[in-house]
Amino acid sequence: MNFLAHAHLSGNNSELLFGNFIADAVKGNASLKYKDDVLAGIVLHRKIDTFTDAHPVHKKSRDTIRQDFGKFSGIVVDIYYDHFLAKQWEMFSDIPLEKYTSNVYKLLSKRFLLLPNKTKRILPFMISQNWLLNYANFTGLENVFYGMNRRTNYLSGMHNAVEVLKKNYAGLNSDFNNFYPQLMEYAESSIEESKQDKL
Numbered sequence: 774m775n776f777l778a779h780a781h782l783s784g785n786n787s788e789l790l791f792g793n794f795i796a797d798a799v800k801g802n803a804s805l806k807y808k809d810d811v812l813a814g815i816v817l818h819r820k821i822d823t824f825t826d827a828h829p830v831h832k833k834s835r836d837t838i839r840q841d842f843g844k845f846s847g848i849v850v851d852i853y854y855d856h857f858l859a860k861q862w863e864m865f866s867d868i869p870l871e872k873y874t875s876n877v878y879k880l881l882s883k884r885f886l887l888l889p890n891k892t893k894r895i896l897p898f899m900i901s902q903n904w905l906l907n908y909a910n911f912t913g914l915e916n917v918f919y920g921m922n923r924r925t926n927y928l929s930g931m932h933n934a935v936e937v938l939k940k941n942y943a944g945l946n947s948d949f950n951n952f953y954p955q956l957m958e959y960a961e962s963s964i965e966e967s968k969q970d971k972l
Contacts, residue, residue: 774825774956775855777905779818780877781865782960787880789814789964793821794881798889813967820963821956825851830952834945841937845929850945852908852917853938857949859909865957874905911935 774782776794783790792807792814799807804815825831826847834853835846842849862870878900881888888896898920899905907913915935922931938945 774821775851775908776899777855777874777908778851778858778953778956779821780905781858781873782821782957783814783817784961784964786810786814786964789817790877790880791884791887792816793818794877795889795892798891803889813964817960817963817967821960824956824959828952828955830948830955834948834952837941837944837948838937841933842930845925845931848921848929849918849931849934849937852914852921852934853945854949854953855908856914856938857946858953859906861950862909865953870909871906874903877905911939914938 779793779796780790783793788808788810792811794814796815796818799815804812807815831847831850834850838849839846858865859870862873866873868876881892881896882900885893885896902913902916904913904917907916918931918934922929925931
């Protein structure tokens with residue numbers, strides 16, 4: 774899953790969300806310098822990724838676009854799923870998407886000095902281009918995919934990702950609607966298990 778889903782799956786715990794958000798930039802023992810709830814967020818992020826990569830519905834989505842993106846199919850599907858989440862946000866949250874994303878940006882900005890260097894580089898672009906909100910529209914998605922394509926030295930073919938999404942929209946949307954409630958349930962149970970472990 775991508776940034777919006779990882780934030781949403783953290784529930785209403787800001788420490789957990791912070792950890793979940795920075796997890797990809799925290800390698801090895803570097804995670805041990807963070808406090809318990811932040812560390813739990815890092816662990817949650819990794820559990821979500823493992824669950825997602827192994828799930829047959831996510832694999833079905835990857836297979837749908839594999840001929841277009843090869844080894845980058847998983848990354849593209851994760852961003853597609855963030856698009857579907859943003860597009861159907863009111864199904865999954867009582868907080869309007871614009872308010873929710875603004876709160877996420879504020880949380881991360883307040884802790885900017887605590888962010889890993891990789892996240893520090895990404896965050897200003899994310900906020901200025903409002904990635905989390907603009908996942909919901911094709912123009913915003915194109916901007917994200919063009920940036921991703923640049924970072925892969927134009928080897929990923931992601932500049933075509935929005936067109937591929939449009940061609941496979943109904944099937945991929947159905948995959949997301951099948952998969953995401955299961956992921957929410959898994960994330961919620963993982964958070965609850967983490968709480969119980971502290972007792």
